[in-house]
Amino acid sequence: MHFRHDLVPDDRDRVRAIVESTGFFSEEEADVAVELVDERLAKGAASGYEFVLAEVDGETVGYACFGRVPLTQSSFDLYWLAVRPGKQRGGLGRALVGEVERTVASLGGGRIYADTSGRRQYAPTRTFYTAMGYAQAARLPDFFAPGDDKVVFAKEVTVQQSLGQMAPGDCCPGAPTDSYVQDDRIRFFK
C-alpha cells in the first residue's frame, strides 16, 4: 500500500465510488465529499483541503480529507475518512489516520478534530478513535437530527510524537487488532 497526496481529476469518481461503496452515506453526503475534491482541484492548497489516498495494487481503496480550520493557529479538522468495504479489515482506516497525523506533524503539529455521530451504529467509529488516542472533547445533542448527536474527538499531534511513534508501516502502536475496524465508514462533516 502507498499513500498519494496529490489529486487528479479522475479522483472525483474514485472518491465518489469509495464513499458510495460503503453504503453508509447519503447522496447529499457523497455530493459534499466530491465538492471538497472539486475545491482542491480548483484552488490547490488555498482550498484548505488536504487529501490522503490509499492505493493497493494500483487501486484507490480509501481516502482521508482534512485541513487546518480557517482562522485557527493549528487546529485541523478530519472531514472525511472512508474505506472500501472488504478492505476495512486490513487496518486501512488506522493507516490513513496515521498518515494524516504524520502530515499534520510535518506542518508543525496541532490538534486534530474528528466529528462523528453519537448513534449506536457509530459505536465502532467512536471505539476506533478512542483506540487511536483521541478523546471526546464535546457532544452536541441532536446536532445532526433528533436523537443524532454530534460527538467531537480530539488528539494533539506534536512533531516529536509523530517522529517517535509513527514511522511509516508502524502506525499507531497500541491500537487494537483489526476486528474493531470493521465499521470505519466514518462520516465527517464540513
Next chain:
Amino acid sequence: MHFRHDLVPDDRDRVRAIVESTGFFSEEEADVAVELVDERLAKGAASGYEFVLAEVDGETVGYACFGRVPLTQSSFDLYWLAVRPGKQRGGLGRALVGEVERTVASLGGGRIYADTSGRRQYAPTRTFYTAMGYAQAARLPDFFAPGDDKVVFAKEVTVQQSLGQMAPGDCCPGAPTDSYVQDDRIRFFK
C-alpha cells in the same frame, strides 16, 4: 432601522467596512467574511449562507451571516455578527440575532450555534449570548490558539417560540439593557 436579506455586489465593500471598522478582526478574518459574501452572490441560496443586513438612514450599520450546517436536519450556524462601532449601543446586535432567529423559525426552526472565543476580551460576547437565551454547549481548549478556547453557544428556536416572543420591534424580551452590548463585535468562524 430595517433589515435586508438580499445581497448586492456593493455589499462586498460594505461588509468589509463593517468588519474592519470594529478593529476586532484580523485581515484573514475580514477576507473570510467577504468570501462568504462572494459565495452567496455567486451561488445564491445554494451557497448555504444567509445574510441579514441592518440599515439605518440608508446606511448599512451591521450584519449577520448564518446558514444551515450541511448534512444536518435543522442545525444552523451563526458565522458572523458585526456592528459598526458607535452603533453598538443601540441594541443592533440583539436586533440582528432576533432577525436571524425569526428567519430560522420561518424555515421550520432548529438549533442555532454561535462560536466565540473563551478569552477575557470576549466576556461581553459570552454575556450577550447568555442574555439572548443561548447556553454553552461545548468548550474546546486552545482551539483558536494556545490560551484561546472555542466556546460554542446554542439555542433552540421553534416556530411557536418565535411567533410568540419575537414580533418585529419586540426582539428578545428579558434581554438586559444596552449597556452590555458595547462589545458585540463578535467573531465567528466558517
